[in-house]
Amino acid sequence: MMKLEAAIFDLDGTLLDSMPIWEGLGQNYLLQKKVQPAPGLQDTLNTMSLQQAAQHFREAYGLREDEETIIWEIQTLIADLYRYEVPLKAGAAEYLQTLQEQNVKMCIATATERKLAESALERLGIREYFSTILTSSEVKAGKDNPLIYHRAVEHLGAPLTKTIIFEDALHAIETATSAGFRVVGVYDESAAQDRERIEALTEQYIYSFSDWKG
Structure with a gap:
């Protein structure tokens, strides 16, 4: 890998x-x-x-x-x-710490508004891991458009081949993979019905961040 x-x-x-x-x-x-x-x-x-x-x-x-x-x-x-109230997914904090120790650059790309995202990330103690938060509203494109991912890659400055996107929603995964990005699918109950399609599109599908073999 x-x-x-x-x-x-x-x-x-x-x-x-x-x-x-x-x-x-x-x-x-x-x-x-x-x-x-x-x-x-x-x-x-x-x-x-x-x-x-x-x-x-x-x-x-x-x-x-x-x-x-x-x-x-x-x-x-x-x-x-x-x-x-909103909790982290299982294994997320530990995985972010591991990536930081490996000097992997990280950012957020979300359809959620900035104030909501920042309040949760700061409360959960993980805001420090991310160099920036990109939101759909601020880039003026939803995740039916790959613009937010392109902006994220530009910010992080790493080659596409050495960058991974972690996503749970099928429509976002379809957008990212169609644009040539590497994607890991993250299980969420809200997208359980799309599991087979997500597995087919992504290079790995994980139920917990402790499952990621990267």
């Missing part, structure tokens, strides 16, 4: 066991606005950044609030969970 020089980590469902708090969030938000969600709303939102979701709520449901207000309102619903 070629020596690893850099690692790009997704956040929710990969490092953080946080996907359960997102299930039903969009539906609950719309219901608070007295708007009836369409069937399959969660499937629609699963591939979207928060910015894209806010745009969808305006276009599909006629919400009058601007996108920044919608994002702020959604963040407010879950901010305390990131600040106080």
Whole structure:
């Protein structure tokens, strides 16, 4: 196995066991606005950044609030969970420490908004491992577009062949592998139904970071 020089980590469902708090969030938000969600709303939102979701709520449901207000309102619903409760995935802290000891450069590439990401990472004591946090909103592209991964590689400055992306969601893995990135699939219950497809696309599929053979 070629020596690893850099690692790009997704956040929710990969490092953080946080996907359960997102299930039903969009539906609950719309219901608070007295708007009836369409069937399959969660499937629609699963591939979207928060910015894209806010745009969808305006276009599909006629919400009058601007996108920044919608994002702020959604963040407010879950901010305390990131600040106080969301746990790390099994073996994540130990694996990050190992990579740091091996001088592997690391960053975060996430669809989650920066304030939520930073509050969880700082509470869990792992913010120091990452040289930067890249968010979909800030790069102005969701993970249906490889831009966030290209920006991460540019920041880390390592060759593509010596860089690994850790992701749990099929749509993000499809984007990254189609763009030529090396990807390790990380199991999350929210994507359990996609396991076979993820295994076919990734160079390794792990249930815990203690399983990674890198």
